[in-house]
Structures are given as C-alpha cells and as structure tokens.
Amino acid sequence: MQIIPSPNLTPYIKHYLFLDLMNFHNGLFRTFADGNTGIVFCLGEGALYKDGIKLPKVFCYGQITDYRVLETTGTLRLIIAVFKPFGMSSILHTPAGELKNKIIDLESVIDNNVSIIYEPLCETASNLEIAKNLNDYFSILLQKREVHMFPMIAAATNWIAERNGLFKAEELIHFTGYSQRTIERAFHNLVGLAPKKLGGIIRLHHFLGEVRGTGNKYNFTPKVFDSGYFDQAHMIREFRKITGLTPTTYHVKSKRLAVNVIVLPDENIQL
Numbered sequence: 001m002q003i004i005p006s007p008n009l010t011p012y013i014k015h016y017l018f019l020d021l022m023n024f025h026n027g028l029f030r031t032f033a034d035g036n037t038g039i040v041f042c043l044g045e046g047a048l049y050k051d052g053i054k055l056p057k058v059f060c061y062g063q064i065t066d067y068r069v070l071e072t073t074g075t076l077r078l079i080i081a082v083f084k085p086f087g088m089s090s091i092l093h094t095p096a097g098e099l100k101n102k103i104i105d106l107e108s109v110i111d112n113n114v115s116i117i118y119e120p121l122c123e124t125a126s127n128l129e130i131a132k133n134l135n136d137y138f139s140i141l142l143q144k145r146e147v148h149m150f151p152m153i154a155a156a157t158n159w160i161a162e163r164n165g166l167f168k169a170e171e172l173i174h175f176t177g178y179s180q181r182t183i184e185r186a187f188h189n190l191v192g193l194a195p196k197k198l199g200g201i202i203r204l205h206h207f208l209g210e211v212r213g214t215g216n217k218y219n220f221t222p223k224v225f226d227s228g229y230f231d232q233a234h235m236i237r238e239f240r241k242i243t244g245l246t247p248t249t250y251h252v253k254s255k256r257l258a259v260n261v262i263v264l265p266d267e268n269i270q271l
Contacts, residue, residue, distance in 0.1 A: 001017075001127060003015060003016045003018075003127060003128065003131040004016075005081075005138070006139070008142065009135060009138055009139065011084070011087070011154065012083060012084060012086075012090055012138075012142070013081055013083055013138065014087075016081055016134055017082055017258060018078075018080075019077070019078040019257055019258070019261065020076075020077050021046070021072045021076045021078060022072075027071050027073060028071050028263070029069075029070055029071075029072070029261060029262065029263045029264075030069050030070070030244070030261070030262050030263075030264060031068050031070065031261045031262075032068075032260050033063070033065055033066060033201050033242050033260070034205055034259065035063070035085050035193070035198050035201040035202055036082050036083055036084060036085060036087075037060070037061060037062055037083045037085070037088040037089075037099070037192070038061055038082045039058070039060045039080070039083075039088065040058070040059055040079070041078070041079040041080075041081075041118060042055070042056075042057045042058070042077075042078060043076070043077040043078070043121060043122055044074065044076045044077050045075050046072055047072070047073050047074065048071070048072055048076060049070065049072075049073070050069075050071075056106070056107075058105070058106045058107070058117075058118050059103050059104060060104055060106050061099070061103045062096060062098075062099025062101065063085075063096065063101070063191065063192035064100075064101055065100075065101060065242075066242055066243075066244065067242065067243055081138070085157045085191045085198060086150065086153045086154060086190040090190065091138060091142055092110055094109055096189060096191050096193075097188040097189060097192050099192060100193070117133065117137040120133050121133060121134075149186040149189070152176055152178060155175075156172060156175065156176050156183070156195070157191065157198065159175055160195065160198060161202055163199075164202060164203055164206040164227070165201070165202035165204075165228070166199065166203060166228040167195075169195075169196070172195055201242065203227055203229075204239060204242055204243075206227055207223060207227040207229075207235065207239075208250075210223040210226065211251070220232065220235070220247050235247070245264075249264075250262065
C-alpha cells in the first residue's frame with residue numbers, strides 16, 4: 001500500500017510504502033535501484049538483516065547502483081518513506097554522495113532521538129494515522145531547510161524523468177543553463193548519482209512499466225528499442241547489472257512486493 005504525503009512534502013517525498021514481510025521462503029528478498037532514497041521504520045517483533053548484520057529499527061538508505069539481498073526474521077512490518085532523488089538530502093541536510101550504497105542508522109544522521117517518531121508509529125494501527133505522524137515529523141525537519149541549488153536539481157531530475165532517462169549531456173546543460181561541472185557537483189551533493197547514472201535507472205524502470213500489464217508480458221523485444229536500448233543484449237546486460245536478474249526471471253519467477261522489492265525462490269537468490 002502507498003499513501004501520498006501532505007502537499008508541503010510532495011516536492012521531496014514520493015510516497016509512504018507499507019510492506020508486511022511474512023510467510024515467504026527463508027525470509028529472503030531483494031531490492032534494487034530505482035533512483036530514489038528512503039527512510040525505513042521496522043515495526044514488530046521481527047528484525048531485518050543484511051549480510052548477517054542486524055539493521056537498526058530506523059535507518060536511511062542512500063542511492064544504490066545495483067541490488068541488495070535482505071533477510072527478515074519474525075513478524076515484521078516496514079514503513080518506508082520513499083524520497084524523490086533529491087528529497088532526503090534536502091530534508092536531512094546530509095550530502096547525498098556520502099550515503100551512496102550505504103545503510104545508516106537515522107539517529108546518527110540527524111543527531112536526534114528518533115524515538116519521538118518511532119514509538120508513536122508502533123502504537124498506531126491505522127496506515128492513515130501513521131502517514132499523518134510521518135507528515136508532522138518530516139514537516140518539522142523541513143522547516144530548517146536551506147539548500148543551495150535545490151531548484152535546479154529538482155527541475156533537472158524531473159526533466160530527466162519526463163524523458164524516460166534518455167538525454168545527452170549537452171541537452172541537460174542547455175536545459176539548466178549551468179556548466180557540466182556545476183551540474184555534476186550539484187547532483188553528487190543532492191542526488192548521490194551522476195545524471196547519466198540516474199538516467200539509466202529511470203530508463204530501466206520505464207522499460208518495466210512498458211512491459212508490465214501488456215498482453216505480451218514476456219515478449220520484451222518490441223519495447224527494447226522504444227526504451228532507448230541498442231538491442232536486446234544491451235537491455236539484458238543493463239537489467240542484470242541493476243537487478244541481478246534476467247527480465248524473464250523478474251517477471252516469471254519472482255513475487256513482487258513493490259516494483260523494486262521482490263521475493264525469489266532459493267535457487268535464484270544471488271548473495
């Protein structure tokens with residue numbers, strides 16, 4: 001389930017995602033890059049692990065460039081504030097480049113006691129009430145915001161998304177009016193990825209959207225060129241780089257909890 005945040009937060013937060021993680025084989029699931037970052041609240045008696053290490057009850061994750069395999073134990077519910085590419089760094093005042101491919105305890109990032117938001121979430125049953133609590137919490141953090149280059153980055157990432165990740169460097173320079181060096185530096189600080197890398201991830205997700213729900217769900221060829229890939233081999237290579245899977249495995253053998261959160265049979269898990 002997804003809930004859209006309050007209007008003052010929509011420039012930064014894409015949605016709140018609610019996932020109940022239970023009753024799947026070995027508790028293993030995979031998440032892969034989608035160009036967004038997030039803050040995760042782990043509710044319940046269970047726990048979440050990465051590489052055998054228990055993750056904090058509340059953590060943030062930066063941009064990832066490929067995929068991660070995670071494991072759950074016990075009854076666990078995840079509430080994820082999914083930020084737009086530039087959103088989390090803007091609200092947390094943390095350079096996005098420092099969080100790239102990392103999972104970090106939120107308390108160490110904001111230098112604040114996260115129990116003021118975590119405990120109310122544990123005591124609230126309604127998803128709408130949880131969303132309201134999150135809106136209040138992030139609105140307080142937002143009041144302290146003063147981010148250089150935010151308008152340019154917001155416009156540029158939206159422009160890249162509208163073009164489904166397909167663009168040339170000179171086109172982005174012309175659109176923003178800034179030099180390539182300035183653009184690259186701003187993307188590093190606020191997004192955590194170079195524009196072309198973000199574009200590649202957006203292109204993959206555009207491709208997923210194109211083949212999802214069609215009558216030819218597993219016939220990918222017609223959509224390969226429409227999505228900007230040179231040929232099918234190029235698409236499969238990029239797909240595997242980001243997801244660790246072939247398109248057929250993703251569509252046929254996986255159970256999708258979200259577009260980029262999937263459960264696989266044991267034999268398909270790549271640790």
